Amino acid sequence: MTEAILIALPAVPVATAGLVLLAPSGRVADRIALGGANVTAAVATTLVVLALTAAPGVEVTGDWLQLDVASGVFLALAAAVGLVGAIVSPAYLRHAGRGWFGERRSHVYYYAAFNLFWAALLTLPLVANLALAWLLIEGTTAASALLVSFSGKRSALEAGWKYLVLTTLGLGVALLGIVVLYAAVGGGGPGALGWDALAAAAPSLRRQTTLYAFVLVVVGLAAKIGWAPVHNWLPDAHSEAPAPISALLSAALLPIVLLIAWRTELALAPALGQTAIREVFLGFGLLSLAVSVPFLWRPLPWKRLLAYSSLEHMGILALGIGIGTPLAIAGVVVHLAGHAIAKSLGFFTAIPLLRQDPWAARRAARGVARFSSSTAGAMAVSLASLAALPPSPLFVSEVMVLLAGIDAGLLGVSASAAVLLALGFLGLSHALLEGLFGGRGKRGTGPSPRSARAVAGLSAFAVVALLALTAAAFALPGSDLVRGLTGGAA
Amino acid sequence: MSAAVAALVALGFGVIAVRRRSHATVLVALQGLILGVTAISREGGESGAMAVAGAILIIRAAAIPLLLLLARRRTPERTLVAPTTSVATRLLVATAVVLVAVAATPPLGIADRVAEHGAVALVCLGIATVVVRRPALLQLLGILVAENGVYLLAIAVSGGVPAAIELGVLFDLVLVVTVAGAFAGKIHERVGSGDTDLLRGLRD
Numbered sequence: 001m002t003e004a005i006l007i008a009l010p011a012v013p014v015a016t017a018g019l020v021l022l023a024p025s026g027r028v029a030d031r032i033a034l035g036g037a038n039v040t041a042a043v044a045t046t047l048v049v050l051a052l053t054a055a056p057g058v059e060v061t062g063d064w065l066q067l068d069v070a071s072g073v074f075l076a077l078a079a080a081v082g083l084v085g086a087i088v089s090p091a092y093l094r095h096a097g098r099g100w101f102g103e104r105r106s107h108v109y110y111y112a113a114f115n116l117f118w119a120a121l122l123t124l125p126l127v128a129n130l131a132l133a134w135l136l137i138e139g140t141t142a143a144s145a146l147l148v149s150f151s152g153k154r155s156a157l158e159a160g161w162k163y164l165v166l167t168t169l170g171l172g173v174a175l176l177g178i179v180v181l182y183a184a185v186g187g188g189g190p191g192a193l194g195w196d197a198l199a200a201a202a203p204s205l206r207r208q209t210t211l212y213a214f215v216l217v218v219v220g221l222a223a224k225i226g227w228a229p230v231h232n233w234l235p236d237a238h239s240e241a242p243a244p245i246s247a248l249l250s251a252a253l254l255p256i257v258l259l260i261a262w263r264t265e266l267a268l269a270p271a272l273g274q275t276a277i278r279e280v281f282l283g284f285g286l287l288s289l290a291v292s293v294p295f296l297w298r299p300l301p302w303k304r305l306l307a308y309s310s311l312e313h314m315g316i317l318a319l320g321i322g323i324g325t326p327l328a329i330a331g332v333v334v335h336l337a338g339h340a341i342a343k344s345l346g347f348f349t350a351i352p353l354l355r356q357d358p359w360a361a362r363r364a365a366r367g368v369a370r371f372s373s374s375t376a377g378a379m380a381v382s383l384a385s386l387a388a389l390p391p392s393p394l395f396v397s398e399v400m401v402l403l404a405g406i407d408a409g410l411l412g413v414s415a416s417a418a419v420l421l422a423l424g425f426l427g428l429s430h431a432l433l434e435g436l437f438g439g440r441g442k443r444g445t446g447p448s449p450r451s452a453r454a455v456a457g458l459s460a461f462a463v464v465a466l467l468a469l470t471a472a473a474f475a476l477p478g479s480d481l482v483r484g485l486t487g488g489a490a
Numbered sequence: 491m492s493a494a495v496a497a498l499v500a501l502g503f504g505v506i507a508v509r510r511r512s513h514a515t516v517l518v519a520l521q522g523l524i525l526g527v528t529a530i531s532r533e534g535g536e537s538g539a540m541a542v543a544g545a546i547l548i549i550r551a552a553a554i555p556l557l558l559l560l561a562r563r564r565t566p567e568r569t570l571v572a573p574t575t576s577v578a579t580r581l582l583v584a585t586a587v588v589l590v591a592v593a594a595t596p597p598l599g600i601a602d603r604v605a606e607h608g609a610v611a612l613v614c615l616g617i618a619t620v621v622v623r624r625p626a627l628l629q630l631l632g633i634l635v636a637e638n639g640v641y642l643l644a645i646a647v648s649g650g651v652p653a654a655i656e657l658g659v660l661f662d663l664v665l666v667v668t669v670a671g672a673f674a675g676k677i678h679e680r681v682g683s684g685d686t687d688l689l690r691g692l693r694d
Contacts, residue, residue: 100676131655138662142669149673154680158689161673165629168666169617172636175659176613179640180598183647190652209599236692295694304694 002060002067005046006126010119012040017115026107030090033111037086044079044122048072056484063191066128069484073333074125074259077340078252082118084458085244088348089114091451092242095355100152110150110242117143117248124256130178130193130217130267133260134171137224140253141167148241148249159236166233170223177216181268184209198267205271214268217261218280224257227284227318228291231311235295238307238347246303247347250310251340255317262321266487274324281322282413288315289420296427299364302353302379305431306346309386312424313339313394319417320401323408329485330476331400337469338385338393345455345462346382349375352452364431366439372448374456376436381459383435385466387428388421393469400477491646494528495608498642499588502615502635506584507577509570511627511684515558518631521638522550529645542653549660550641554634554667561671562627565678571625571685584618598643605646612639626674626684630667637663 016036023029050059051072059067093107101109120140127133141164149160178193185192185201192201202210219230226234238246265277292312300308313335320332352375353360353368369376385392398421405414476482501524504517526547533539573580591614598606616636620629641659644651674684681688 131652131658135655135658135662138659139665142662142665145669145673149676152676152680154689155691157673157677157680158686158692161626161677161686161689164666164670164673165620165633168633169620169636172613172616172633172640175637175640176609176643179643179647179651180600182651184599187647187649190654193655206599208596212596212598235694240692298694300694 002047002050003062005043005050006060006065006067009040009043009047009126010123012036012043013115013119013122016040017112017119020108020111020115023108026093029107029111030093033086033089033115036115037083040118040122041079041083044075047126048076048079051075052481055480061196062128063194064129064132065126066195067126069481070259070263071125073336073481073485074256075122077255077336078118078121078125081247081251081340081344082121084344084348085248086114088351088451088454089242089244091351091454092244096151096242098152099150100146101150106150110147113143113147114245117147117245121248121252121256125259127260128194128196129190130181130195130198130260130264131190133263134175134178137221137257137260138168138171141171141224144245144249144253147245148237150242150245151240153240156240159233159240163233163237166230167224170220170230172220173223174217174220177213177218177220180209180216181213184213195263195267198264199270202268202270205268207271207273210268210271211276214264214272214276215280217264218284221257221261222284224253225261226254226311226314228288228311228315231288231291234311235304235307238310239301239304243303243347243350246306246350247344250306250347251343254310254314255336255340258314258317258321265321278322278324278410281318282410285315285318285322286413286416286420288312288318289417289424293420293423293427296424296431299431299434301362302360302365302435303347303350305364305428306343306382306386309428310343313343313386316398316401316417316421319405319413320397323401323404323410324486325404325408326482326486327407327477328401328404330473330479330482331397331404333476333481333485334393334400334469334473335397338397338466341462341465341469342382342385342392342394345378345458346386348458349378349382349455352449352455353379355449355451365435367437369436372452374448374452374459378455378459379435380432381462381466383428383432385462387425387432389425389429391467391470393466393473396470396473400473491528491602492604494524495604495642497524498638499608499611499615502612502638503581503584505628505631505635506580506615506619506622509573511562511625511631512559514628514631515555515562518558518634518638519551519555521635522547522552522554525638525641525645526551532645532650539650539653542656546656546660549664550638554664557664557667557671558627558630561674564675565627565684567625567683571683573622574624574687575622580622583622584615587618588614600643600646601648602646605642609639609643609646612636612642615639624685624687626670626677626686629686630670630674633666633670634663
C-alpha cells in the first residue's frame with residue numbers, strides 16, 4: 001500500500017501538468033492546478049504521517065525509493081510550500097502580463113512547469129540512490145530555469161541563464177564525483193549507489209579516493225544549494241522568479257538538495273571519518289554566513305534581501321549538519337521548518353508589495369507601513385523571524401546549533417558563527433525598520449489589492465505555526481524524530 | 491585510448507579558440523563521435539551494451555549538435571560577437587588551468603590514468619569555455635565539453651557505468667540543451683544578439 005502511495009506522489013503533479021496543458025483558458029488552468037495541488041498535498045501528507053509515526057525506524061526501504069524520518073521532514077517542507085505556492089499563483093499570474101509564453105497561454109505553461117518542478121522536489125526526499133537523486137536534481141534545473149525567466153524580462157533572462165549554466169556545470173562536477181565513487185565501490189549495477197549499499201561498502205573503501213569523490217559530489221551540489229562561493233546565481237534567480245517559484249527555490253529546493261549532500265555524508269562517514277566531513281560542511285557554512293552578512297546590511301530590493309538571507313540560512317544548516325550531534329540535528333530540523341514558513345511568507349508578500357509599490361522591484365522597500373498595514377505586517381513577521389528575533393523558532397534553532405558546536409569542542413566555529421549571526425540580525429532588523437517606517441517611500445493608502453488581504457491571512461497562519469514550532473523545538477532534542485535522523489543517537 | 495583522449499582534449503581547446511559557433515558545434519560533435527566509437531569498442535560484443543553505446547553515440551554526435559545548429563540558425567548574428575580576449579590569451583589561460591588541475595588530481599581509482607587526466611582536463615576546459623566565451627551557444631558548448639569529460643571517465647570505469655544511469659544522464663542532457671536552446675533564442679529576441687555580456691544588469 002505504502003509503495004503505491006510512493007508512486008502516486010510524483011504521478012499526481014505530473015498528471016496535473018499534462019491536464020493543465022489541455023486547459024482552454026487561464027482560469028480553467030488555475031482551477032485544475034489548484035485541484036491537483038490539493039490532491040498532491042493530501043498524498044504527501046499521508047506519506048509524511050507514515051514516515052514520522054515510524055520514527056526512529058524506517059517505513060519503507062527499496063532499491064530506488066525509501067520512506068524514513070528524513071523523507072518525512074523534507075517531504076513536509078516541499079508539500080507545504082508547493083501547496084501554498086499553487087494557492088497564491090493565480091494572484092501572481094493575474095498581473096504577470098505577457099511573459100515568456102505570451103498572455104494567452106502563460107497560465108498553462110506556468111502551471112505545467114510548476115507541477116513538473118514540484119514533482120521532482122517531492123520525489124527527491126524519497127530517493128534511495130545517489131545516481132537517481134542526481135538525475136532528479138538535474139531535472140529540476142530545466143523546469144525551474146524556465147520558471148525563473150517566466151516574466152521574459154531582460155533581467156529575468158539573465159537570472160535564468162545564469163542559473164541554468166552555473167547549476168548544470170556544478171552538477172557536472174557532482175556527476176564526476178559519482179562516477180569516481182562508483183568505480184571506488186567496484187561497480188555492481190545502479191544499486192551500488194544506493195544509500196544502504198554505500199554505507200555497507202564504506203568501511204572497506206579507500207579513504208583518499210572516497211574523500212575525493214565526496215568532495216566532488218558536495219562541491220557540485222553546493223552550486224545548487226547556493227553555498228558560497230558558488231552561490232552567484234542565487235540572488236538573481238530568487239529576485240527575478242515569480243514569487244511562488246522564489247518560495248519553492250528557497251524553502252524547498254535548496255534544503256532538499258542539501259538533504260542529498262547530507263545522505264551522501266551519512267553513507268560515506270565510515271570511510272571518511274568525522275573530521276573530514278566536518279571540515280567540508282563547516283567550511284561551506286562559515287563562508288556562506290560571512291558572504292551573506294554584508295549584503296544583509298545593504299539597501300536591497302525586498303526579494304533580493306530575502307535571497308541573501310537564504311544564503312545565510314543555508315550556511316546555518318551546513319554548520320548544524322557539520323557539527324552533527326543530536327542537539328545540532330534537532331536545531332537543523334527546527335531551522336528547516338522555521339525558515340520554510342518565514343521565507344515563503346516573505347516571498348508571497350512580494351506579490352502585494354510590488355503591486356502597491358512597483359519600484360520596490362528595483363530598490364529597497366521604504367515606508368510600507370504608511371500605505372499598507374497588511375503588507376507591512378507580513379513583512380514584519382517574515383523578516384523578524386528570519387532575523388531570529390525571539391520568540392522566532394530560528395532563534396531557538398540557532399542557539400541549539402551554537403551550543404552543539406561548543407559541546408563538540410568547536411568553540412572557534414561557534415564563536416565566529418555567533419558573531420556573524422549577530423551582525424546578520426542587526427542588518428535584517430535595520431532593513432525591516434527602514435522598510436516599514438523609513439525613507440520617503442510611496443504615501444497614501446490607495447486601493448488594497450486582494451493579494452494584500454490574502455497575505456494578511458497567511459501572516460496570521462504563519463505566526464501561529466512559528467510559535468507552535470518554537471514550543472515544539474524544546475521537545476525535539478531526545479525525541480524519536482532526532483533519533484531517526486541520527487541513526488539512533490539522541 | 492591515449493590517442494582518443496588526446497584528440498578529445500585538442501578538440502576541447504578548439505572550442506575555446508574558434509570564433510564561429512558552427513565550427514565549435516562541429517568540434518563538440520566530433521568529441522561525441524570519438525567518445526561513442528571508444529565506448530562501442532570497449533563493450534566487447536555484448537549486444538545490449540552495444541545498443542546503448544550506439545544510441546548514446548547517435549545522440550551525442552548527431553542529435554545534440556543538430557539541436558545546436560537549429561538554435562544557431564534561429565539566432566543569426568549580423569557580425570561575430572567579438573571575444574573579450576585574444577585567442578592566444580584564451581589558450582594560455584586554458585592551458586594553465588588544465589595543467590594545474592591535472593597535476594593536482596590524485597589517482598581517482600580508475601585503472602586508466604590517461605582517461606582520468608583527460609576527463610579532468612575536459613571538465614576544466616568546459617568550465618573555462620563558459621567563463622571566457624560570451625555567446626550563449628558557446629557557453630552551452632562549454633557545458634557539453636565538461637559533460638563529455640564526465641562521459642570519458644564513465645567509459646573508462648572497469649565494466650562501465652550502468653546503462654540506466656548513462657541513459658538517464660543523456661535524457662537530462664538533451665533536456666538541458668533543449669531548454670538552453672530556447673533561452674538562446676529568447677535572449678537573441680530580447681537583446682538582438684546572443685552575447686551574454688549584454689545581459690549584465692543584475693548587480694549588488
